[in-house]
Amino acid sequence: MAKIFSFGFWNSIARLILRNRIIILLLIIATTVFLSTQWKNMRFSYTEANLLPDDHEDNIAYNEFLDKFGEEGNLVLLGVKDSTLFKPENFEAWKELTKTLEAFPAVDYAISVSNLQQLKKFEDPSRFEMVPFITEDNPTEEELQQYQDQLYNELPFYENLVYSSHSNTLQSAIYLNKEIVNSKERKTFVIDELQPLIANFEEKTGIDVKVSGMPYIRTLNSQNIIDEIGLFILAALGVTSLIFFFFFRSIRATIISMITVCIGVMWAFGVIGLFNYEITVLTALIPPLIIVIGIPNCIFLINKYQQEIKKHGNQAKSLQRVITKVGNATLMTNITTASGFATFILTDSTLLKEFGIVASINIVAIFILSLLIIPIIYSYMNLPRRKHLKHLNKRWIGGFVNWMEQMVRHRRISIYITSIVLLVVSIIGIYTIKISGSLLEDMPEEAEFFQDIKFFEEEFDGVMPLEILVDTKRKNGVLKPATLKRMEELENHLAEIPELSQPISITRLVKYSKQAFYNGDAQYYQLPSSQEQNFIMPYTKGFSSNENLLTSYIDSTGRYARITTYMKDVGTDKMEELEEDLWPQINKIFPQERYEISMTGKAFIFQKGTNYLVKNLIISLSLAILLIAIFMAWMFRSFRMIIVSLVPNLLPLLVTAGMMGFLGVPIKPSTILVFSIAFGISVDDTIHFLAKYRQELKANNWRIKRSVYAALRETGVSMFYTSIVLFFGFSVFMISSFGGTVALGGLVSATLLFAMLANLLLLPSLLLSLEKNIANKEVMKEPAMKIIETDEDEAEIEKEESKNSER
Numbered sequence: 001m002a003k004i005f006s007f008g009f010w011n012s013i014a015r016l017i018l019r020n021r022i023i024i025l026l027l028i029i030a031t032t033v034f035l036s037t038q039w040k041n042m043r044f045s046y047t048e049a050n051l052l053p054d055d056h057e058d059n060i061a062y063n064e065f066l067d068k069f070g071e072e073g074n075l076v077l078l079g080v081k082d083s084t085l086f087k088p089e090n091f092e093a094w095k096e097l098t099k100t101l102e103a104f105p106a107v108d109y110a111i112s113v114s115n116l117q118q119l120k121k122f123e124d125p126s127r128f129e130m131v132p133f134i135t136e137d138n139p140t141e142e143e144l145q146q147y148q149d150q151l152y153n154e155l156p157f158y159e160n161l162v163y164s165s166h167s168n169t170l171q172s173a174i175y176l177n178k179e180i181v182n183s184k185e186r187k188t189f190v191i192d193e194l195q196p197l198i199a200n201f202e203e204k205t206g207i208d209v210k211v212s213g214m215p216y217i218r219t220l221n222s223q224n225i226i227d228e229i230g231l232f233i234l235a236a237l238g239v240t241s242l243i244f245f246f247f248f249r250s251i252r253a254t255i256i257s258m259i260t261v262c263i264g265v266m267w268a269f270g271v272i273g274l275f276n277y278e279i280t281v282l283t284a285l286i287p288p289l290i291i292v293i294g295i296p297n298c299i300f301l302i303n304k305y306q307q308e309i310k311k312h313g314n315q316a317k318s319l320q321r322v323i324t325k326v327g328n329a330t331l332m333t334n335i336t337t338a339s340g341f342a343t344f345i346l347t348d349s350t351l352l353k354e355f356g357i358v359a360s361i362n363i364v365a366i367f368i369l370s371l372l373i374i375p376i377i378y379s380y381m382n383l384p385r386r387k388h389l390k391h392l393n394k395r396w397i398g399g400f401v402n403w404m405e406q407m408v409r410h411r412r413i414s415i416y417i418t419s420i421v422l423l424v425v426s427i428i429g430i431y432t433i434k435i436s437g438s439l440l441e442d443m444p445e446e447a448e449f450f451q452d453i454k455f456f457e458e459e460f461d462g463v464m465p466l467e468i469l470v471d472t473k474r475k476n477g478v479l480k481p482a483t484l485k486r487m488e489e490l491e492n493h494l495a496e497i498p499e500l501s502q503p504i505s506i507t508r509l510v511k512y513s514k515q516a517f518y519n520g521d522a523q524y525y526q527l528p529s530s531q532e533q534n535f536i537m538p539y540t541k542g543f544s545s546n547e548n549l550l551t552s553y554i555d556s557t558g559r560y561a562r563i564t565t566y567m568k569d570v571g572t573d574k575m576e577e578l579e580e581d582l583w584p585q586i587n588k589i590f591p592q593e594r595y596e597i598s599m600t601g602k603a604f605i606f607q608k609g610t611n612y613l614v615k616n617l618i619i620s621l622s623l624a625i626l627l628i629a630i631f632m633a634w635m636f637r638s639f640r641m642i643i644v645s646l647v648p649n650l651l652p653l654l655v656t657a658g659m660m661g662f663l664g665v666p667i668k669p670s671t672i673l674v675f676s677i678a679f680g681i682s683v684d685d686t687i688h689f690l691a692k693y694r695q696e697l698k699a700n701n702w703r704i705k706r707s708v709y710a711a712l713r714e715t716g717v718s719m720f721y722t723s724i725v726l727f728f729g730f731s732v733f734m735i736s737s738f739g740g741t742v743a744l745g746g747l748v749s750a751t752l753l754f755a756m757l758a759n760l761l762l763l764p765s766l767l768l769s770l771e772k773n774i775a776n777k778e779v780m781k782e783p784a785m786k787i788i789e790t791d792e793d794e795a796e797i798e799k800e801e802s803k804n805s806e807r
Contacts, residue, residue, distance in 0.1 A: 014323035014375075018316070021376045028372065032263055035270020042273040051609025053348035058608045062600045065469050068555050069562055071181045073214035073465060073602050074108075076174040076190075078198070079456060082207045085170065086144040090205045097201050098172060106180050106189040112172035113147075113162055118155065119516040121539060128516055128539045156525045157512040160460055160502040169459040176215055190219040210452040212463045214602065220449045228736055229284050233265060235732040236288040240295040243725050248302065252381070257298035260373045264290045264366040271358050271365075281738065282355040282673070290362050292729030293337060293681070296722040297370035300326050303718075305378060315383055319375045327371060329691075333684035334367035339627050340680015343620040344673075349613060352620075355673075401716045404760050405709055412765045419651060419762055426658025433657065435572045435614055436666035447737065453569070461501035462566035464603035468586075469562055471596040476558035481530050484510055486589050487563060488527055493585050494565050499578065501566040506554045513540060567603050571666070575607045610668060617672045624676045625650075644770065645686045648763040652754035653679060656747050665743045674747045681726060682755030685719045689759055693767065708764045716760055723756035 017024060052059045084090055095114035102110045116133035133155075134147055151163060159165050161173060174194075180186050194216075198209050237258060245254045265287045272283060304326045308318035341363065344356030407415060443450050456463045468490070472483055484507055491503040511525050517536050518524040528536055554561050570578070579599070586597050629642050653675050665671060692715050696707035730752065733745025 010324040010327045011320070013327060014320040017323060017372060017375060018319060018379060021379060024372055025376060028263065028369070032266055032270075035267050035274065038270045038273030040273065041276050042269065043276070043278045051349050051351055051613050052605060053350070053612075056348075056608075056612070058600070058605060061469075061598045062605050065467060065562070065598070065600045068469075068560050069552055071178040073218075074176045074178050074181045075465075076176060076194070076213040076216050077211065077456060077460075077463065078112075078172040078174065079169055079210040079212070079452075079459065080171070080207055081167065081169040081210075081455075081459065083168065084205075085207060086141070086148055088139065088141055088144065090207060091139070091144055093201055093205050094172075097197060100197060101174055101194070104189060104193060106177055106185055106193075108175045108177050110172060110174045111158075111162060113151065113170055114172075116151070116155075116158070116162065118520070119157075119512050121516050121519065126538045127541075128513065154520060154522045156522060157508055157515070161504070164459045165502065166459055171456075171460065174213075181215055186215055187219050187222070190216055191223065210455045211449065212452045212456045214463065214465070217443075217449060217453065217463070220447070221443055224443075224447070224737060225279065225281055225284050228738070228741075229279070229287065231735065232285070232288040232732060233291065235735055236291040236729060237261070239728050239732055240291055240725060243728055244295060244299070247299065247721060248306075253298075253302050256374060256377050257295060257302070259377075260298055260370055261291045261294040261366065263373070264294050264362065264369055267365050267369070268358065268362045271361055275354070275357070277354045277358065280351060280354075281741070282351060283358060285733070285741070285744070286355070286359050286362060288729075288732060289359065290366050292726060292732070293334075293363055294366040294370060295725050295729065297330050297334070297367055298374060299721055299725065300330055300718070301370055301374045303721075305375075309383055313383065315379070319379055322375055323371060329688065330367055330371065332687055334363055336631065336683050336687065337680045338363040339631070340624045340676045340678075340683075343623040343627065343676055346623060347616040347620055349609075349616055352613070352616065400720060401713055404716055405712055407761055408708070408712060408764045408768065412769060415761050415765050419758075422655050422658075423651060426654045429658030429661030430654070432661035434664075434666045435610060436668040443738065457568045460566065462499070462568040464567045464569065465601045466500065466565050466567045466599070466603055467562055467601035468565075469560060469598045469600060470590070471598075472559055472561070473594065473596065474559060478506060478554050478558050478561040479510075481527070481533060483561075483595075484527055486595075487561065490586060490589050491563060493582075493589075494563070497578065497581070499568045499570050499574065503563050503565040504553065505563040506561055564601075572607055572610055575604075613672055614667055617667070617675065621653075621675050621679065624679050641690065644766050645683075645690060645763070647766060648758035649679060649683050649686055649755060651758055651762065652682060652751050655754050656751040659750065660743075660747065665747070668740055671740060671743045671747060674744060674751065678748050678751035678755065682752055682759070685715075685723070685756060685759040686763065688718065689715045689763060705768060708767050712760065712764050719756055719760060723752055726752050 080094075085094060091114065094112070098110050098112040098114050101107055102115075114134070117130040118133045120129055120131045121127075122129060133151070136143060139147065148168075151158065152168075161171075163170055176186065176189070180189070194211075198211060201207070202209055240261075241254050241258055244257055245251070248254065268287045268290050272279065272286070277283060301322055305318055305322045308321050309315070312318070338360040341356050341359035344352040345360070347353060347356075443453075453463060470478070470483070470487065472478055472480070477483055487505055488507050491505060491507060494500050494503045507527065511527055513536055514528040514532060515522060515525040517528075517532075517539065552562075553564070582599070590597050625646065629646065633639065633642050656674060656678065659665075660667070660671065689711055693707055693711040696710045696714075697704070700706045700710070727749045730745050730749040733748075734742050736742050736745070
């Protein structure tokens with residue numbers, strides 16, 4: 001029954017396709033046009049990937065922080081480590097640059113040595129006012145030198161805000177409008193306005209300006225992603241078309257395949273736009289993935305067409321048999337591949353869900369496109385010439401097939417020993433794998449903005465904000481002397497940690513107010529006592545601090561305060577150590593019954609998200625294995641065959657994990673995809689081999705050895721072809737400037753190579769060694785779905801075709 005349904009079904013599909021060619025082509029064109037109209041809805045990501053689910057406690061805390069204080073990553077930094085800045089002409093240019101930047105709508109305000117304000121005390125009436133630090137319009141070099149000395153020695157308030165505590169490096173802090181930080185306007189400001197102004201300043205003065213800050217880093221990183229999408233697609237098309245041409249030696253076949261996968265890429269972009277998903281570092285990989293996965297479909301279909309033409313020369317019969325015979329096999333392989341990606345849909349991470357949805361839909365779509373486009377286009381073309389069929393002899397690959405057969409026939413013990421050694425070594429390597437939650441690790445190290453990040457880390461101890469939110473649980477509780485003292489104590493502890501910068505909070509302004517009360521004497525830059533606070537209070541009543549950046553460090557009720565420090569690019573392990581060090585100190589300084597403290601910020605959330613993602617990796621990979629095992633159980637109706645088939649697919653995953661440990665490639669959002677992707681693709685070879693093996697068993701009266709070698713010779717060539725395409729196709733990702741994408745490409749390529757060897761050497765060896773347990777009629781039952789036709793099926797197809805022709 002399964003046999004009749006299977007081939008009857010595919011015969012019906014073949015007739016439907018070939019009899020309705022014009023309608024199908026018009027439907028494909030209409031769908032392509034419709035999806036191309038959705039491209040306008042594609043949005044490039046303007047934020048860091050939030051790897052945590054929305055209802056995670058750390059995400060909830062972060063959103064509560066944003067509700068109180070707004071977007072915290074709105075600071076762009078311009079740094080200069082050059083004493084010639086204080087030459088009058090250079091200083092005037094720096095001043096002009098700051099003024100120009102402040103005039104842009106995207107900028108709220110800028111703090112620079114050229115527009116610095118200092119707090120002054122005035123009498124009659126008693127008040128504080130912010131007055132310009134540099135009063136002259138055109139200061140001389142001597143005056144500028146005097147101002148420089150005064151800045152470093154008399155204004156500790158601006159330490160690590162305007163000048164570095166480590167050297168004479170100066171920086172300007174450009175605070176962007178929080179409304180545009182996560183929007184397209186940010187890109188317009190950074191790319192079209194900020195960068196040209198800085199380039200003009202550098203050309204005019206000869207001073208090297210370093211630029212950093214999360215908005216700047218995110219903008220250039222997003223631009224790199226956008227630039228690389230086109231690069232990946234062109235590289236994938238170039239590599240796969242060359243390999244395809246090498247196999248088939250046919251320009252016509254190559255062009256048809258490229259047309260098919262290009263339409264698949266257009267559909268992939270359309271699906272992203274249709275769902276209004278952002279293009280992230282993960283979804284950017286989908287179009288080239290479609291090319292890499294789609295080309296093997298084209299190889300199977302065109303190869304089968306040419307085989308049929310060579311056999312009987314009847315084009316109509318050849319095209320029908322292509323769909324009938326190859327339809328099952330390509331459907332099966334695409335479904336298992338899509339299943340590997342689809343497991344990401346079941347995770348709680350929005351980033352992975354979107355990737356899984358788009359990837360799995362488009363893998364099925366490229367199968368449908370291949371099955372429709374290739375037979376239809378060939379139906380309008382002349383028969384292939386004899387020279388295009390020469391590759392079917394496959395003489396050049398005979399040596400490889402003979403080597404595999406000799407290894408399985410005479411070196412099974414060596415294969416087992418090698419497999420066990422690889423397993424043991426891999427397990428050792430797995431124990432050395434590290435988890436990385438670094439925001440910067442995947443960014444291109446050779447990029448100028450990455451080098452600037454390192455500059456600011458060295459001079460100002462980091463650029464990634466880490467926020468500590470203090471809830472005093474009462475109105476105006478922040479300004480109580482006891483609270484301020486506790487905040488200062490925590491800030492002193494933070495300042496002692498090498499990976500963190502000098503903290504910024506409301507305590508700076510309070511300390512500065514005491515210094516101003518004592519006529520600017522720097523030794524009074526400290527928190528006032530309760531008595532001093534009573535003296536200082538009258539001077540603050542008329543003082544408007546709206547001009548000062550510290551207004552954003554206390555909420556309007558006075559209940560909440562934030563302490564901001566900037567982190568160096570530390571990994572997950574170091575971040576966990578910092579947490580372990582900080583929380584005991586925080587709980588000691590702030591009694592839990594009186595204060596509620598939370599730690600948050602983009603860097604913190606990203607670190608937490610990476611750890612969360614590792615758990616999702618284990619879940620998604622387990623689901624992929626379970627799903628494919630159930631699928632194979634349904635097909636082959638044999639539990640023992642499931643166990644045997646999983647061994648050669650799990651071993652390459654373990655070998656790859658061991659390689660990651662030995663090579664120092666950490667588990668991170670980009671490399672986390674390797675295992676599910678590779679497993680979903682590599683299991684295709686196993687399905688092909690076992691299907692052919694079962695067929696040979698039946699044809700050879702259950703003679704095991706003959707069946708194994710026949711299956712090995714038959715499937716070895718096609719496995720080799722597709723594995724080579726996939727290997728070089730995924731290797732394309734290694735041209736990326738993103739470290740994570742390079743690792744992904746290299747690791748998937750290596751895994752698929754190991755998987756091919758495991759399926760061609762280890763799997764047949766296991767079948768031969770365990771022949772008494774797994775090779776009998778009860779174990780190898782009739783499969784639920786036909787994958788490869790037998791001679792009986794061939795006769796049935798002939799019978800079906802003759803019936804159709806009579807009609």
